[in-house]
Structure formats: C-alpha cells, structure tokens
Amino acid sequence: MNLAWTVILAQEAEQISEEGSSGAALLLPAPEELIAGIIAFVIVFAVAWKYALPALNATLEKRQAAVRTDLEAAEKAKVEAESLLVDYRAQVAGAKDEASDIVAEARDAGEAVKADIIARAEVEADQIRARAGEEIVSERERAASDLRRQVADLSINVAERVVGSTLDAEAQSDLVDRYIDELGGVQ
Amino acid sequence: MDNATAQGTYVDHYASALWSIAGAEADPSAAADEIFRAAQGLSGHGELIETLGDPRIPGERKQGIVDDILSGHASKVTVAAMSLIVGVGQAKNLGAIASRVAELAADAEGEVVAEVRAPIELGAGQIERLTAALTTATGKRVQVKTVVDPSVIGGLVAKVGDTVLDGSVQHRFSELREQWG
Numbered sequence: 001m002n003l004a005w006t007v008i009l010a011q012e013a014e015q016i017s018e019e020g021s022s023g024a025a026l027l028l029p030a031p032e033e034l035i036a037g038i039i040a041f042v043i044v045f046a047v048a049w050k051y052a053l054p055a056l057n058a059t060l061e062k063r064q065a066a067v068r069t070d071l072e073a074a075e076k077a078k079v080e081a082e083s084l085l086v087d088y089r090a091q092v093a094g095a096k097d098e099a100s101d102i103v104a105e106a107r108d109a110g111e112a113v114k115a116d117i118i119a120r121a122e123v124e125a126d127q128i129r130a131r132a133g134e135e136i137v138s139e140r141e142r143a144a145s146d147l148r149r150q151v152a153d154l155s156i157n158v159a160e161r162v163v164g165s166t167l168d169a170e171a172q173s174d175l176v177d178r179y180i181d182e183l184g185g186v187q
Numbered sequence: 188m189d190n191a192t193a194q195g196t197y198v199d200h201y202a203s204a205l206w207s208i209a210g211a212e213a214d215p216s217a218a219a220d221e222i223f224r225a226a227q228g229l230s231g232h233g234e235l236i237e238t239l240g241d242p243r244i245p246g247e248r249k250q251g252i253v254d255d256i257l258s259g260h261a262s263k264v265t266v267a268a269m270s271l272i273v274g275v276g277q278a279k280n281l282g283a284i285a286s287r288v289a290e291l292a293a294d295a296e297g298e299v300v301a302e303v304r305a306p307i308e309l310g311a312g313q314i315e316r317l318t319a320a321l322t323t324a325t326g327k328r329v330q331v332k333t334v335v336d337p338s339v340i341g342g343l344v345a346k347v348g349d350t351v352l353d354g355s356v357q358h359r360f361s362e363l364r365e366q367w368g
Contacts, residue, residue, distance in 0.1 A: 152367030156360050163356060164306075164340045172307045175341040179354030180313060183320035183345075 198280050202287030205268050209292065212264060219292035220332070221265045225257060226285030227334045229269065229278075239278035246274045289332045298328040304336040304355075305343040321345060324352070 029037070167175070209218035230236060235256075239249050250270040257266045272281055286302060293300045301321045303309070309317070314331050321329040325347050336344075341356035 148367065152364060156364055156367075160340060160357070160360050164337075167306075167341050167356075169307055172305075172341055173310070173313075175356065176305055176307070176309060176313055176343050179342045180317050180320055182354060183324060183352065184316070 194280060194283075197277060198283045198287055201272060201275075201277055201280070202284045202291060205272075205284065205288045206291040208264060208268055209288070216292050216296065218262070218264060219288050221261055222268050223285045223289040223292075223332055225261050225265045225269055226272075226281045226288075227332075229253070229256070230282035230285070231334070231336065236278050236281065239273050239281075240276070242276065246276070249273045249278070286332075289330075293330040296328075296330070298330040299325070299347055301325075301329045301331045301345050301347045302334060303331050303343055303345045304334045304339050306335065306337050306339050306341060308335055309333050309343075317343075317345070321347060321352075325350065 205222055206215075206219060209215045209222055212218035229239075235252075238244065239252065250273055253270045253273050254266060257269060261269075269281075272278065272284060277284065286300070289300045289302070301318070303317065314333065318329055318331045321331065327347070329347060331345075339355040339357050340360070342354045342358075344355045344358070345352040
C-alpha cells in the first residue's frame, strides 16, 4: 500500500516538476511558518509532557489500581464463592446423609413399632384363645352339672311319686314307728 | 315395721283372741286342740286357702264356705273361730295362728308343742311313744299335735320350738337332691 502511495506521489512530483516549480511551492510551507510550527509544537509538547502526562499517568495508575483492586476483589469473591460452594456441597452432602439416617431411623422405629404391635396382638390373641378355651370348658362343666341336676331332679321326682304311691297305710305306719324308734334309740 | 313382723303381730293377736275363746270353754285344752286341728285341716288344702284369701270374694261368702265345710264336724266355737279368721282376711295365716294357739294352750299347762307332720293319722300308741321320745330328746314336757301332710310322703317331721327333727321320706329325697345337684 505504501509503495503504491509512493509511486503515486512520485508520479505527481514528476508531473509537478514537469509543470514547473510554482506548483511545488504551493504545497511546501514557508520556512518561518515551519519554524514557528516547530516551536509551537515543542511548547505544546513540553506543556503536555510537564502537565498532562503526569495527570494522565496518575489517572492511568489510579485506574490500573482500581482494576487491580477489582480483580483482587473478584478473585477473593471467587475464592469465597468457591469456598462457599464447597461448604454448601458439604452441607448438602451432610444433609443428605442426615436425611438418610433419619429415614433409616424412622424405618427402624416403624419396624420396631410394627413388631411390637404384632407381638402384643399375638399375646392378646393367645390370651383371648386361652380365655375362650377356659370359658368353653367352664360352660361344658356347667352344662354337664345342670344336666346332672336336672336328671337327678327328674329321677327323684319320679322316685317320690313312685314311693308315695307304693307306700300303703301299713308301710307308712311302719316308717313312722321306725323313726319313733330311732328317736328313742338316740336317747 | 316390715311385712313379716306385721304378719307375726297379726298372728299373735288373732291366736290370743282364739285362745281366749277356747279358754272360756269347759276344757280349754280340748277346745284349743280342736281349733288347731280344724285350722290345720283347712290349711292343708292350698286351693281352698287361695279361695278364702281372695280379696275379690266377699267375707260373708268365705265364712259361708267355712261353715259348710266344718258344720257337723266341729264344735260351734271352732266353726265360729275359723269363720272369724277367714272373715278378717287372715286365711293364709290360718296354719300359723293355729300353731300359736296350740303353743299358748301347751304353755298354760307347762308344756311345749311338738307339731308333728305325717302322711297318715298317727295312732294313740304312736303318739304316746313319740311324746315320750320327744320329751326325752328335748328335755321338756311335750304335747304332740299331729297334722296330716301328704307332702311328707313317709315317716314324720317333728317341730319343737325352733328344733326340727326330720325323719321324713321327703327329707331323704331332699338330701339326695343336694348330693346329686
């Protein structure tokens, strides 16, 4: 690109030189202007070097320090965040373990309660069975006793009627005599 | 005063009244004995006592029944005494009143009554031997009053005061019932 411009400028210069020295003079400044310009440039440069550059440097340094501080803070925050993340992960893991423990304990407790209820129910069932057995035996004995009593009553009632109807006056008198004798014998 | 005490009081009062009536007779002991026998005879018939104790039947009607039954078989004093008891609604206490009258009569002679229940009428010899046996057994002078009671079935039951000497077949059967029950 620069080569192209150089060529172009050279061609222009040749053209100008061909056209005459008056054209080049239009482009080049006068020496006094050039000197004044150089002096002005030096003054401006010096002023800028003296005043603007330190301020610029200070600003840059301040900015650099701020950026550094920000970077450090960010780094610190990142470290803290990573630390917190680690802590959080540890807590989560701990919570999961704790939850697992709680679930396991609850399951164990539930199993224990279930086993206890079953054991108690079995004991109660055994007691109920035993009581029912005793009641059955008792009822059977009572029924047998009632039956014996009823049979005895019936038999004795029949015997009373039979004896009453078979005892004639003589037999009755004999019985009376026998008891009077018994009474006399007691004395 | 409960019902049983009241009944006992009534029995004592009516027995005293009957004993007073008997005491006015020539032979108070014989009159009391007849009252006892008549009352026990009536008491031995449950349905009759039920009827005589029925409050729906007028007293005059009840007394008429007693007169019909006893007239010709007992003295007028005895018939009147029975009629009095039935007329005042004490038919159910007739047996107890008769027993109390017998006790009062015996007591007047320094004796105690032995109320003897048997399914048959006892002979004079049996009564004599029984009197002797009971006198010896109880240590008291005993006056035997017999009551025919078919429920005894056989043998006899003698009650002297609170002492009961039970030689009845019914008692034997009761013992059997207790043993088998």
